[in-house]
Amino acid sequence: MKVIIQDGEFDPWKAVQEYQSENIADGKHGASVTFIGSMRDFNDGVDDLSKMYLDHYPGMTEKHIERVCEDALNKWDVLDAFVVHRVGNIAPNDAIVLVAVWSEHRAMAFDACRFIINDLKHRAPFWKREANEDGERWVEGNTVDEVADQHSDMAKRAS
Amino acid sequence: MKIAIKYFASMRDTMGKANESVDISEKSSVADLWGAVTQNPMPENTLIAVNMEYTSSEHVLNEGDEVAFFPPVTGG
Numbered sequence: 001m002k003v004i005i006q007d008g009e010f011d012p013w014k015a016v017q018e019y020q021s022e023n024i025a026d027g028k029h030g031a032s033v034t035f036i037g038s039m040r041d042f043n044d045g046v047d048d049l050s051k052m053y054l055d056h057y058p059g060m061t062e063k064h065i066e067r068v069c070e071d072a073l074n075k076w077d078v079l080d081a082f083v084v085h086r087v088g089n090i091a092p093n094d095a096i097v098l099v100a101v102w103s104e105h106r107a108m109a110f111d112a113c114r115f116i117i118n119d120l121k122h123r124a125p126f127w128k129r130e131a132n133e134d135g136e137r138w139v140e141g142n143t144v145d146e147v148a149d150q151h152s153d154m155a156k157r158a159s
Numbered sequence: 160m161k162i163a164i165k166y167f168a169s170m171r172d173t174m175g176k177a178n179e180s181v182d183i184s185e186k187s188s189v190a191d192l193w194g195a196v197t198q199n200p201m202p203e204n205t206l207i208a209v210n211m212e213y214t215s216s217e218h219v220l221n222e223g224d225e226v227a228f229f230p231p232v233t234g235g
Binding site for chain 2: 037054055056057059060063064085096097117120121122123124125126127128129138139140141142
């Protein structure tokens with residue numbers, strides 16, 4: 001398991017490929033699920049975003065995401081998890097976050113990947129500050145994962 | 160006892176600083192600390208971490224603790 005917080009661009013596809021070739025044993029995984037979050041040029045009624053700054057809490061951010069990955073590895077039978085998250089200045093279309101999970105079968109990799117990205121979006125200490133020609137503003141809330149909420153509602157109704 | 164405080168994102172803008180060191184009495188809580196640094200009530204959605212772990216405003220502090228105040232997170 002590895003968590004990287006970095007200031008500067010990265011190629012998420014290359015990062016997954018490199019991590020897999022160095023850390024995942026050949027022939028042992030049947031599924032790899034990746035989530036890549038990128039910067040849009042629109043958000044919350046503003047359609048000309050030109051850049052963004054991502055602030056974070058050095059130390060706590062790494063610690064929090066590492067713990068979430070460990071929780072995912074304990075909760076599901078997954079082989080490994082890898083997270084890269086940008087901080088600093090970001091441009092539209094740049095990759096912001098990569099979450100990659102490997103497992104024997106797809107269901108566990110999907111569930112673990114969703115668990116990690118949802119926790120990361122709602123609990124990991126990062127803050128976005130968006131800018132356009134009119135100025136800058138702190139983003140006030142993250143989008144809700146509707147599918148996760150539906151699953152949660154269905155689970156509650158079933159119990 | 161000495162407590163180190165960190166402010167992030169909009170909280171840093173509001174407080175006008177990124178960090179400060181405060182001397183407060185033994186057994187003070189996070190809420191007591193907030194009261195010692197500002198006269199304003201803590202914004203309702205404020206998140207609190209002590210030594211990089213999420214906690215509540217009732218958390219009782221110890222000498223040398225690092226307390227962070229910040230708004231809801233928006234990563235990913």
